[in-house]
Amino acid sequence: MPAALVVGGGVAGPAVAQLLARDGWDVQVVEAHAQPDPYAGLFLNVATNGLAVLQTLGLRERLLADGHRAGRMVMWSRTGKELGVVPNGPAREPERGSVVVRRSWLHQVLQEGSDAAGIRTTLGARLVGIDQDDDGVRATFADGTTARADLLVGADGIGSPTRRYIDPAAPEPTYSGLVGVGGFARVPGLAPTPETQHFVFGARSFFGYLVRTDGTVYWFANITAPDRHASVTLDDLRDLHADDPHPVPDILRATTEELRPYPIDDLVGVRRWSRGRVVAVGDAVHATSPSAGQGASLALEDAAVLARCLRDEADHTAAFARYQELRQPRAEAVVRYARAINAQKRVTRSRLGVAVRDAMMPLFLRRAADDTRNDWLYEHAVD
Ligand SMILES: Cc1cc2nc3c(=O)[nH]c(=O)nc-3n(C[C@H](O)[C@H](O)[C@H](O)COP(=O)(O)OP(=O)(O)OC[C@H]3O[C@@H](n4cnc5c(N)ncnc54)[C@H](O)[C@@H]3O)c2cc1C
Structure with a gap:
């Protein structure tokens, strides 16, 4: 039985491990963290295309059991004017839309899948070196x-x-140029937002939130900051959003946990995705900023395509080449798409710039609900 070592127990790792195990590989996953951190990474959007891979893994329904269906995204201006509704999935098919979950829940569901497949996962194992010869890799x-x-x-x-x-x-x-923060809160009287996530182009920072049926608010903000290590406290954030429409200030007032700001990065242009017996998947070779809501879904797609190539191609060299050929153009197109969204989120100091954006946005978004031009993000069939 051929053996594969998967380094990283995030999203792509357990997924590729399960798919390889199905194809008869002896698989082991190693993960640097010694224990799961339920707060790390907050929450994320698993898009229609990522849900399709989870369906293949038999994990889709389990994930949805603790997810917030969010097939539509409602955009608001800093004055509280609705700018438009954008599908978070294929246009005109909200029932096939994406879902927002806590990252820890996605990890748990993927881990359950690995455990059920009998895959050994070793925590607290941080990779520091790789070497290989004709017989294998160490x-x-x-x-x-x-x-x-x-x-x-x-x-x-x-x-x-x-x-x-x-x-x-x-x-x-x-x-x-954006620093992200986020958290969870409960705001008395704030109604759930079924099927929906809201986004506010605030006066001085971009804000997103949803309210689950049990009243828990998931929120995030993207702050324009030239310094990637800019410190942002809860008080800073309350101040930045003080003039923004309801319920943004209330959500921040109700948040009690200290923030963990993170710089928002992306990655394109990695020319080599493999070397000999070693190949990389997911954010390791193409990272999109969270603005596309696609990073986890692309990682899941990579897992499915790599496993398929290893099954169908003559040897690992051919499989790795085919995998990169199939994946790189799509992954990098998503990164570029997310970059265009980031440009809208960055707050310009120019009043004219803000005025132009606020005037143009409703025109762009007027027919967004029926616009199929973004369906390529969600309708990607990998097998
Ligand atoms: C705040 C935030 C919000 C996001 N929101 C979204 C969203 O809404 N939708 C979306 O699809 N994506 C989102 N993303 C992106 C998404 O999280 C990533 O694209 C996705 O997790 C990539 O999966 P991955 O398996 O490639 O990498 P990761 O999930 O990052 O997993 C990598 C794993 O490798 C482990 N590791 C690292 N180094 C070593 C080592 N030396 N040895 C052993 N293990 C190691 C890490 O500990 C980690 O567990 C967001 C990202 C961030 C930071």
Whole structure:
């Protein structure tokens, strides 16, 4: 039985592990974190295309059991005017729309899938070195232990050591000019937002929120900041959004947990996705900023395509080449799409710029609900 070592127990890692195990691989997953962090990463959008991969894994319904269906996104101006409704899924098919889940729930569901498939997952194993010969590949971990396999799949995220092993000259992530923060809150009297997520082009920062049926609010803000390490406190954020429409200030007032700001980066132009017996998937080789709501879904798609190529191609060399050929154009198109959204989110200091944006946005969004031009994001069939 051929053996694969999957580095990274995020999204792509457990997914590719389960698909390879189905095809007869002996798979082991190693993850740097010693234990899950339920707060890390807050929540994310699993799009229609990502849900399709979860369906293949038999995990879709389980994920939906604790998800907030959000097939539509309602856009608001800083004065509280509705700018338009954008489908979060194929146009005119809200029932096939995307779902917002806590990241920890997505991880738990994927882990349950790995456990059910009998895949060994080792936590607290941080990859620090890779070397390979004609017979296999060896991974070395921070504690000095090693593991051998026929192939190594690097699903180790945007800071991927696997990417650096594959190509030490690979580009580094690019900062978007936006710092993200987010949290959870309960605002007395704030009604649930079924099927919907709301987005506010605030006067000084971009804000998104939804209210689950149990009243829990999931919210995030994207703050324009030239410095990727800009510190943002809850008080700063309350101040930035003080003049924005209801319920934004109330949500921030009701938030009690301290913020964990993170720079929003993306990554394109990684020329080599594999080297010998080593290949990388997901954010390790193409990271989109969260604005497209597609990073996790692309990671799931990668997993499905890589497993298919390893099944259908003559050997791993042909499989890795075909996998990159199939995936790179799509993944990078999504990154570019997200960059265009980021440009709308960045707050310009020019009053004229803000006025032009606020005047143009309703025109752009007027027919968005029926616009099928973004269906390519969601309708991507991988197998
Ligand atoms: C705040 C935020 C919001 C986001 N919102 C969305 C959204 O709404 N929708 C969406 O689709 N995407 C979103 N994304 C992007 C999405 O989270 C990523 O695209 C997705 O998680 C990529 O999956 P991955 O498996 O490639 O990498 P990751 O999920 O990052 O997993 C990589 C794993 O590798 C592990 N690892 C790293 N280095 C090592 C090592 N040396 N040894 C062993 N293990 C290692 C990490 O600990 C991690 O568990 C968001 C990202 C952020 C930061």
